[in-house]
Amino acid sequence: MQTRNGDLSQQNGAESNSSSNHWQSQIAAVTRKLGSLPVQELKLRLPDWRNSLSTSENRLCDLLLAIQCSNSAADIHPKLTQARQEYEKFKFLCQTAQRVLTQNLTHYDLVSIAKISTTVSQPNTHDSAAGRSPALPVALRDRGSFDHFMQMWCIMTKHNVENMPKMGYKLLDLFQLYIQVEELGGLEKVDTEGLWHLVASKMGHVPNSQDATPISHIVKILSGAFVSVLAPFEEFYKERMRRTAAHWNICGPNVTPGTGIVPTEVHCNIANFGVVFGEVNIGLNDWMPEWSPYAKILRLTGMDLDQMQQQGWTDDLIRLITKFKPTIDAWREVLIKFLLEIWQHSQSMTGQHSLQHPCRPTIQFPTSQVPCEVASTIKGAFSIDEMQRAKLVVERLTQDILQTRQYQTCEVPEVQRLQMNYAVVDAHSLAIQFERIASLDYIVFDDQERTKTHLDQIALLKEQHQILQSGQQYYIMSLEEVVTAQQNFRTALGGIKNACVQKVKERQQQVTINFPQPDEFLIRSLLIKKS
Structure with missing residues (x-):
């Protein structure tokens, strides 16, 4: 009898272990399934699961109350079992999905922080076996980023539209040329293996009639364009990124090529x-x-x-x-x-530490935006009514300037043009910063003519900067005017800063605004939920 009972207990234990293993395997399978879903799809599904969890929890509570208040508990038990299973299912889905989503988002965030080191650390070598270029900079794969850096390079080197390579009467698509050459392994490989015909074919420049431009001439234009424009442009971009990485000090000399990882550090x-x-x-x-x-x-x-x-x-x-x-x-x-x-x-506040020469690349805030901490400190110095009235005055002045502005061409000597281009970029950066807080200038100094003068200079600088960004080389301001505007904006920004600080001190009893200390700011930043 004892032997039979022992056999039964062993059988029950084996069935229990089998059931537990089956449950664990199901959990692992569901976890793998959720981990394989794209982040966006997981984000879309998670709110629905949370709603279902809330609904099942409410239903479970209702059934538990019904059991206590009802005499027919036997009829409710099956429903209670089903409700509990649904609740456990949705609870498991929500917890697992949230954990997977957190891991994925964290990984993407940290990889994006480290992307600058991985991009800069890649040497200018190419994988000939795969026919691809692992050294193709990430930012230059995007046409918008490519055009932005190309305009910057053109301003610095005085390249204009007339000097850019053309295919017939049309400007050559330099972005497409750069991508095609890099995907084939880079300039050296394309030159060595004679792949320019393939580049021309991929770009759609193969002649389809006898009267069309000969393929040899097309190849000569493409190779010449890459050597004369894209090669120095690529060096400019890589040097800029190297200096940026040095500024951040997150990429050492022993970085493993293509990974950004130091094996010994x-x-x-x-x-x-x-x-x-x-x-x-x-x-x-x-x-x-x-x-x-x-x-x-x-x-x-x-x-x-x-x-x-x-x-x-x-x-x-x-x-x-x-x-x-x-x-x-x-x-x-x-x-x-x-x-x-x-x-x-x-x-x-005014970002003076990051307003540097355009040729000296640094990572800094976009000058078109004022950080929220700065905005809160500035606005804390004045009432909402004061800010609103000043904003209306500035909007009216700006509208008047836009309706009455007239620009005249200004001659800038050839020897001053490079210095002029640099000065315009610097002054434009300051002008955009001032434009964001122009209403404060009106409040602090209570001088409408002064504010209008600054807004006039902003309109001029924005127009001049847009002209240079388009690759054209004509001017509506002199070098002296640009330098004067630059100095005026620096002085005005400093004056606004000092006035706001003084105002905050005067109102310290009513308004207390303290910037968080680094560790506090760190914790508060990390505790913010992702949108």
């Missing part, structure tokens, strides 16, 4: 952090659930072994964290440096 191993982040956060899923995954990792960087053990973590989790601790600490250093740049830029 974990400090630059940012690109791998997405994997580390995912593994560590799975273990920390139940720890401080009200904190975001970013904040958990930051909290982790300040903990030693004793503090980890006090949290009740398993030895496996502590070993995993200890293994990746150097990478996590390095990521924190880079991220704090990144956010310190933002914080310092906000405190400078």
Whole structure:
């Protein structure tokens, strides 16, 4: 009898283990399925699952109350079982999808931060076996970015539309030429293997009649255009990106080609952090659930072994964290440096530290936008009514200028044109910044004529900058006028800053505006939910 009971218990245990293994395999399969979905599709499905979870939870609560209040509990039990299964299903889907989505978004964010190092670190070599160019810079694959940098290069080198290569009477599509040559392995490979005919064919320049331009002449135009324009342009772009990476100090001399990863220095191993982040956060899923995954990792960087053990973590989790601790600490250093740049830029208010020569590339805020911290500090110095009245005055002055403006051509000597182009770029940057806070100039100095003079200079500079951006070489301002406007805007921005600071001090009893300290700003930034 005992033997029979023992056999039955073993059979029940085996069935229980089999059922548990089957359930675990189903969980793993669903997790893999969710992990394979595109991020956008997962974002679309997650709200529906959350709504279904809320509905099933409400239904479950109603049935539980009904069991307590009803005498016919036997009729409700099947419905309760079904409702509980639905609730568990949607709860599992929501939790798993949110975890997968967080891991994917974190990986994309960190890769985008590290993209500059991966782009710059790629040498000018090509994969001849694949026929592709791994060194093709990421930004130059986009026509908009290509055109932007090309216009910048044209202004600096005084290239205008008349000097650009043409195919017949039409301008040559330099972006398409650049892409086709780079996809075939680069200039050296195309020249060595005589692939210019293939480039011409892909660009649609193959003659289809006897009267058309000979293919040899087309090849000569294409190769000449690449050597004379695109080759120096590419060097200009790469040099600009190298200086940008040096400014950020996230790419060392020992970076592995094509990866941006330093094998011996974990400090630059940012690109791998997405994997580390995912593994560590799975273990920390139940720890401080009200904190975001970013904040958990930051909290982790300040903990030693004793503090980890006090949290009740398993030895496996502590070993995993200890293994990746150097990478996590390095990521924190880079991220704090990144956010310190933002914080310092906000405190400078006018961005004077980032207003540098256009040939000296730095990563900086778009000058057409005022950071929200700066805007909140400035507006905190004045009432909403004052700001609104000043805004209406500035809008009226701007409208008058647009209706009455007349531009006259101004002669600029050839020797001054390069300096003039640089000065226009610098002054335009300052003018855009001033335009964003022109109403404050009117409030602070209470001088409508002064504000109107600055708005006139803004209109002139914007028009002159647009002319140069289009590749044309004529001027509606002299060098002296541009330099004077540049100095006026710097003085005005500094005056507005000082006046606002003084105003805030005077109203310190009513308005308290403090910029967060770096660590506080860091935590607050990381706790913001993604839109």
